[in-house]
Amino acid sequence: MKLLMLGPPAVGKSTQTRSLARVLSYFHVSTGDVIRAHIQAGTDLGREVEGYTRRGELVPDELVLKMVFPNLEPAGRWILDGFPRTLDQALALDRELAEIGLHVTQALLLEAPDRVLAGRIKGRRYSEATGWTYHLEHAPPPQPEQHLDPGPFVRREDDDPEVFRRQLAAYHEEIGPLAGHYESQGLLTRIDGDRRPEEVTKSILRALGFDERAAEEKGLRRVCG
Template sequence: MKNRIVLLGPPATGKGTQAALLSAAFGLPAASTGAILRAEKTKGSAIGLEAENWTARGLLFPDELALRVVWQWIDKRTRFLLDGFPRTLGQAESFDQGLDERGLPLDTVYLLDLPEETIRQRMVSRLTCLGCGAVYNESFHRINGDSPCPACGAALSRRSDDTTEALDQRMAQYREQTLPVAEHYRGKGLLKKVDASPGRDAVFNAIYEDMQAGAAV
């Protein structure tokens, strides 16, 4: 089985959902820097407050902070799935060096791949439940902004960061920062591209089988 996995991908590829499914299927501890920092903020820890300083100003965390957060989370773990980290080439290079020092090489970096046009369509038709946080797509789930949440009945809302300008910004960030990370891991022979256009289950099965294939030790 593959024990050390990174999931990369542009927005709206269902990366977070796949991370949760794979984590459950393989009993693999999973995290994203955002999730770890939200938990730290809730605890009121120093690192959580430091991160809050950046996010409150609408800025991305510096590489150094992202790395500290990830290493603190990894701690003594030897198996993990990281969702959306490393996000920059600088993070990737420092992370690789740290993994080398610990004798914990990455098994595979999966890149969820979608044409930009599909990402745009998915983003503008995405609705989030204000009650339970479930995410729906207007066209897939045949619901609209006036429908109640099928799961809990609360109201649905379009995320504020799903506007065109916000999306342009996130796509630019992805192209300028994350794609070079994918290229970096392609150069190391670790990158696997996964077509994210089929449904959630098909994407999950593709990654699941590949991770299983790594089981023949």
């Protein structure tokens, strides 16, 4: 399966995608992680996109495509986290996959009210060691004695309230055409993201046709908690 995880900033895309990737043994490609890796490595692409991320602006499509496509495994099962973000990116992804005889299997759209999203960024923390995203209340970073993630756990620059407002405005402008693209093909599934992470994951598993009990036995509670 070739899955997409779509949704506004702070809705929990990374949390859900990482959980599903571990439970279902899928390959996880996070646009945000790829962009941050380029920035931290000081690559030419990284320097080019850094200004956009600092201002909370969407990175131009052509730059995102250059970073994302090399990470796709044509023969594997993967979940794209936060990509595509625009209709143009979706069309480019369709063309890229069609060239190797593939297509998107399902697009999952996580949804939550803006007021909920604004509240979530206050507690969101990013691990500089692993790139995992946590939330102090809903999905707190592991304790040192658990030896799961050494951190440090910091606030990202794009979690600034003003930057977040610009990101959210850009999302609302783009999501209509993007969702319509996949809805017209019968590929879009809307998921209520305003719930506890494990409940959202169970809804996604049901939407994908997986047995949530079997997934739970493989570590759903541990992954989401």
